[in-house]
Amino acid sequence: xxxxxxxxxxxxxxxxxxxxxxxxxxxxxxxxxxxxxxxxxxxxxxxxxxxxxxxxxxxxxxxxxxxxxxxxxxxxxxxxxxxxxxxxxxxxxxxxxxxxxxxxxxxxxxxxxxxxxxxxxxxxxxxxxxxxxxxxxxxxxxxxxxxxxxxxxxxxxxxxxxxxxxxxxxxxxxx
Amino acid sequence: xxxxxxxxxxxxxxxxxxxxxxxxxxxxxxxxxxxxxxxxxxxxxxxxxxxxxxxxxxxxxxxxxxxxxxxxxxxxxxxxxxxxxxxxxxxxxxxxxxxxxxxxxxxxxxxxxxxxxxxxxxxxxxxxxxxxxxxxxxxxxxxxxxxxxxxx
Numbered sequence: 665x666x667x668x669x670x671x672x673x674x675x676x677x678x679x680x681x682x683x684x685x686x687x688x689x690x691x692x693x694x695x696x697x698x699x700x701x702x703x704x705x706x707x708x709x710x711x712x713x714x715x716x717x718x719x720x721x722x723x724x725x726x727x728x729x730x731x732x733x734x735x736x737x738x739x740x741x742x743x744x745x746x747x748x749x750x751x752x753x754x755x756x757x758x759x760x761x762x763x764x765x766x767x768x769x770x771x772x773x774x775x776x777x778x779x780x781x782x783x784x785x786x787x788x789x790x791x792x793x794x795x796x797x798x799x800x801x802x803x804x805x806x807x808x809x810x811x812x813x814x815x816x817x818x819x820x821x822x823x824x825x826x827x828x829x830x831x832x833x834x835x836x837x838x839x
Numbered sequence: 840x841x842x843x844x845x846x847x848x849x850x851x852x853x854x855x856x857x858x859x860x861x862x863x864x865x866x867x868x869x870x871x872x873x874x875x876x877x878x879x880x881x882x883x884x885x886x887x888x889x890x891x892x893x894x895x896x897x898x899x900x901x902x903x904x905x906x907x908x909x910x911x912x913x914x915x916x917x918x919x920x921x922x923x924x925x926x927x928x929x930x931x932x933x934x935x936x937x938x939x940x941x942x943x944x945x946x947x948x949x950x951x952x953x954x955x956x957x958x959x960x961x962x963x964x965x966x967x968x969x970x971x972x973x974x975x976x977x978x979x980x981x982x983x984x985x986x987x988x989x990x991x
Contacts, residue, residue: 688851695855699862703869714975717885721979724892725964731982732962767964767978769952781968785976 715788719809719820722750722789726763726807727822734826741826742805747790751775751783761791788812801828884974887945894934894944895965895981898923903985905955905963912953912963916985927951932967947971 733740748761752773760773764786768778776783792808806823902914902922911926924935925944932945945967952966967977 684848687848691851691855692858695858699858702862702866705866705870713883713885717888718975718978721888721892721977725978725980728980728982729959729962731984732956732959732980735961735982735984736959766956769954771957781972782966782976782978786978 715811715813716818716820718785719789719811719818722786722791723807723809723820723822725767726761726791726793726809727805727824729763730805730807730824730826741803741828742793742795744795745791745793747792747808747810749787750789750791751786753783753787763791797828798825802826803828884945884969884971888977891932891944891965891967891977892979894923895925895963899963899981899983899985901985902983903961905953905960905983907953907955910951914963914983925953930970945969 730740730742733742743762745761746758748758749756750761750764752760752775765773768774770778772778774783774786788811790810792810794806794808796804796806798804803826804823805826806821808819808821810817810819812818898914901916903917904915904919906913906915910928911924913924914922916922921937923937924939926933926935927948927950930946930948931943932948932951933941934944935941947970949968949970951968952964954964956962956964961983962980963983964980965977969976
């Protein structure tokens with residue numbers, strides 16, 4: 665190898681290394697996408713699940729309250745309601761949903777004072793009831809628990825069919 | 840020319856392939872753990888809550904009366920026979936069946952609160968606060984359907 669060729673070869677080697685580095689980055693970047701995707705599906709977001717789970721528990725509470733009220737008074741049918749908060753807060757102009765008015769140990773609504781931890785957990789949620797009269801003497805109640813996530817309103821709903829036999833017999837209306 | 844200290848194209852592909860395989864194995868392990876609530880290292884509290892929800896729902900189907908104490912409640916059927924008892928003991932929530940055989944339903948419990956309504960004695964409200972403040976509390980109610988089987 666002649667001394668004249670040395671600088672030229674050095675320049676060629678340097679160019680190859682840079683290309684290899686770029687190639688390595690490109691391949692590893694492409695390989696990272698499926699890795700991130702696999703991790704995403706393998707580990708569902710905790711907060712999303714917990715928010716949805718809390719909404720499910722609240723909807724369960726409302727449906728069970730309706731069932732218990734009907735056991736005491738078979739003619740009871742739930743009333744339709746707008747989206748109402750489930751805890752008492754100065755920020756809410758609407759009244760607390762009737763299904764959450766006596767759930768604290770002192771038989772009142774949950775407030776920041778009587779149960780701070782539960783208050784902050786339940787504050788984002790609202791409860792709405794839709795009702796329908798159906799053929800066959802059936803009454804349908806749909807319980808919506810709504811909350812905000814990333815600027816979007818999310819809903820969890822439970823529905824229950826209630827027979828109206830007792831309503832007809834007693835001639836009583838909706839409470 | 841002898842190359843030293845540089846990865847070949849095959850080497851890069853090999854590293855990417857091994858990364859993918861390792862990530863897949865880790866993701867599968869994580870997926871398995873998330874669906875195995877008995878795993879003590881599993882921090883998804885909703886899986887444990889599901890066990891509590893299912894257990895109390897099953898008992899409430901046949902229960903007519905709930906007897907509430909400060910840290911426990913017992914469910915009885917319409918013949919006043921014990922169905923089950925739930926108790927907060929030593930930071931854990933236990934369930935005891937009618938033969939007093941116990942099992943731990945949830946570990947790491949800070950406090951519990953059970954109540955039945957004054958106007959609705961057949962509605963059992965359960966609140967469980969976990970020790971880890973990052974976890975959600977458990978709050979829901981159960982209608983005791985043993986009084987009126989038509990409700991089921």
